[in-house]
Amino acid sequence: MMELSEYTPAVATLIIGSFSLLVLSRLSQRAAEIDGRSLILQLVFWGSGLAVIVALIVALPLEADVRGQILSLIGVVLTAIIALSSTTFVSNAMAGIMLQATRPFKPGDFILVNGVFGRVTRRALVSTRIQTETRDFTNLPNLLLVTHPVTVQHREGTIIQADVSLGYDIHHSLAEHELLKAAASAGLTDPYVLVAELLDHAVVYRAAGFLEDVVNPLTARSQLRQKMLDELHAAGIEIASPNIVAQRQQSGDTQTLPEKVLAKVARNPVQKPETKIFDRAHAAANTEALREEIREIKAEIDTQEEQIKTASDEMRASEALVLESLEQRLTWLESQEKELTK
Template sequence: MMELDHYTPAVATLVLGVIGLLILSRLSQRASNIDKPSLVLQLVFWGAGLAVVVALVVALPLEANVRGQILSLIGVVLTAIIALSSTTFVSNAMAGIMLQATRPFKPGDFILVNGVFGRVTRRSLVSTRIQTETRDFTNLPNLLLVTQPVTVQHREGTIIQADVSLGYDVHHSFAERELLKAAESAGLTDPYVLVAELLDHAVVYRAAGFLEDVVNPLTARSQLRQKMLDELHGAGIEIASPNIMAQRQQSGDTQTFPTEVLKKVTRSSADKPEAKIFDSAHAAANVQALREQIGEIRVEIDAQEEKIKAASDETRASETSVLESLERRLKWLESQEEA
């Protein structure tokens, strides 16, 4: 009976540890679709498991030297596991922690990495699961998401675009008119058309527009291409994509030119597509420029305060007026930065 009493702390530790791990496992399963709690609970689960093993060894009725040897063995095994798996588990786990800290995307975002496009469904400690266009799930190692470029679709709207090849006998003004119609018919706002490439057999045009409903990007791309087909075919414009090797009998001095040219459409700077495409970058550049101006004004204010201290009574009033003007300028710039 006395011998059994020696094992009571170890049994109690084991029972409590198992119950705690079961509770953490249950909580982790419930939070599997919630980004931050899932990662935290997984880390806590692994840490708690290690703590239970160490506590069990401490609670066993062993001699001090034997207990020390077992704890040393556990430390050696743990170190060996970490060293051997440093290129896989540990690296992905550290990448998962890094993604949690930086939060470049969250569940529900559309991402593109290494040619794989899908919507993020959950993030775990070592991998991120996305649902692809075929409704299947793809698990991406977190290390891949840290070391490779990841394109995240803008949550407030994105640019939808599609390319088409037209012959050199079609003037770009006609192509632009029909492609703009197609983009508008597809429900895109602020449409624009770019001449993407000049190939040997055709001209590549890129029709694009702003999509506010980012939930259905695949449908939007399909509708844009459908409308491009409708508008171009309706206007009698032949699509030369894929490559069409047409053999047409012509005289030796024949040149391929458009038969008709529309009036050139002029665009203001506000209509340029870059204003919509790079809106965040433009905003960041404007904020940086404001901060630089604020820094310069503050340096001028400090210099002006020194001038006022050294100024005579006759010039102090004018120098103070300059200082007040600089302070008003600084206040306005700071209000612009906050806005």
């Protein structure tokens, strides 16, 4: 009877530990679709499993030397496992923790990494699952997402663009006019057209615009290309992409130049496309410039306060006015900074 009672702590530890691990496993499965909670529960599950093993060994009625040898063996095994899998599991797990801390994207975002485009459906400890354009699922190792650039589609709208090659006999203003019509017909706001490249056989134009509905980027790109085809064909403009070989009988002194455009053709809007494309970068630059000015004003205030301390009675009043002006300027700048960082 005494011998069985010696195993009671170990049995109790095993039962409680197994029940705890079962509960954590169920919670982890239920939280599989919740990004942050799933990662935390997986870490807790693995840590709890190790803690249960150690607690079970401590609870067993073993001699101190034997218990120490078993714990040492477990430590050696864990060290060997970590060393052997350091380039795979541990690296991906650390990358998963890093992604959880930085949160560059979340479930529902469209991402492009290493040529793979899709929508994030789940993030786990060692991998991230995305659903691709073919509705299939692709599991990306978290280490790949940390070591490679990840393009995340802007949640508040993105730029949709498409390229087309037109011949040198088409005036650029006419091509721009038709492509602007195509972008507007495709439902894009703030459309613009860029001359992307001058090839040997054609000119590459890039039609683009702002898409507010970021849920359907594939449809938006397809619709933009469809409208480009419709507008260019309706205007009688021949598309020269991919490369075409056309033999036309011409005299030796004939030049391939566009006809003069007599009618006034609508050009790009006054607002430059960079204003919309780099809106966050512009905002960050303005905020940084504002903070730099705030630092300079604070330094001037400190200098002015020192001057007031050493100024004569006649000059103290004027120096106090300068200090008051600087403090008002600082208050206004700080209010502007709060508005920009909302």
